[in-house]
Amino acid sequence: MKPQAMSPEQSPLGKTVSYQDQYDASLLFPIPRKMKRDEIGVNEQALPFAGVDIWTGFELSWLNARGKPQVGIATFRIPADSPNLIESKSFKLYLNSYNQTRIASLEELQAQLALDLSNAAGGAVSVSVQLPQDFAAERIAELAGDYIDALDIAVDNYAPCPEILRADSSHIVSETLCSNLLKSNCLVTGQPDWGSVQISYTGPQLDREALLRYLIGFRQHNEFHEQCVERIFTDILRACAPQQLTVYARYTRRGGLDINPWRSNAAEPPQHNTRTARQ
Template sequence: MQNLTPEHSPLGKTVSYQDQYDPSLLFPIARQTKREEIGVEEAALPFAGIDIWTGFELSWLNPRGKPQVGIATFRIPAASPRLIESKSFKLYLNSYNQTRMDSVNALAAQLARDLSEAAGAEVDVSIALPPAFAAEQVCELAGECLDDLDIAVDNYAPCPEVLKADATEIVSETLCSNLLKSNCLVTGQPDWGSVSIRYTGPKIDREALLRYLIGFRQHNEFHEQCVERIFVDVLRACAPTQLTVYARYTRRGGLDINPWRSNFEAAPQDNVRTARQ
């Protein structure tokens, strides 16, 4: 599959919504281009990870033409060569609106095939049907929240130089913030999120970390790219031996994106949405 660039995506453009199945709507983008900006080599990723997407507006027709609805969870490996641009993802999901499917299992299998081809790696798909909706949970990210720190802020661009840690004090802790905001790489629309940072290593200066996270406020990058930038900057500046960065962004167009990157944990936490999602 050819590598496409963000400016050629449907973002920021007027498009017609297709309501019949059309996998060609998916727009994959090579991850490596942005990873090169932060000095990450494709053959030696400093993290493992996954991008957890939740599709809240999934609908299709059963064999008799009756509409069905579900909440889908998509897990795309961070090691996949391509991410999928979110508007194209939404357009693709909408193409099922008037498409008849034999069963929910057939739908999940078809979604997995198309998304795996677009991403270049196996994508896991699960679909919750209405009887399971009542079990959906709301839970905030783990960690001690930094947001009440009384700090002055005058920089709203990523600045890893502000990060610092005390090498004389080794700790294991989880810190979090709800003040993460970045902007879409193409349209500049705001992306709102929360982030949790779990680490073992020299104690990170909390005020410095909060200033750094707030520094994404006017930064244009996709969700996945922001989380990888945070991971790499903290790893280089603070030298933790273990590090996990997990962000949950509020939904747009019925989709949320929740990137998770770690150099020591085997799997992300459950896909439990926050109150803002």
């Protein structure tokens, strides 16, 4: 049975819960993307972007057929055109439910994860699990592009303000700008979410100081990671009219999970899931 999507306030966020260590797909809590997309004026039937939410699960463990514990690092790719996102605490509780569950093979584990997450998201979720013998191949790298964080600006606003975004229509460029100063807060609990963001575009040249002030403006804003990235994408698209735009954010993990939303009207999703130093 597919989980029923509900509002964030009905989720396990901010509530005391008991941790289950036997498999239970009903722990997953889907939240409709439509509510926040309506708020920013995005039509779900004609999305202005393609995208994917790339999750990394660092605390995945299960028992093999003989009861011996196994561990792995999982990568989950949830399509942005799926009707639901998955609330992160419920995702963690669901993964923990494998802790004392016997799984005959890695292939069976990946198939079960993909089935349950696809049912919750309402779209096809891909899953890959990396085993310990491959951990040494894990890399750390920063987002590529020009970092704008060293700009000497004064800031007195900590709420998203797309009205301050500006671009020079007489100067068309292709460039990639990055910042480590993205911070927002959980929509329900208000806990801080820390991230880095990469903005690649072709079009009128963005005013870098205005862009940095805009990004810092998320500092006291309550919204899920995926929703913040879609807000950044649509605000830049409307205010600055780039012909091509890609917004990619990598957030630090909470509860053994990180979330890395990617939205674009021009590029292919990243094939890698390389973590940054803060991740």
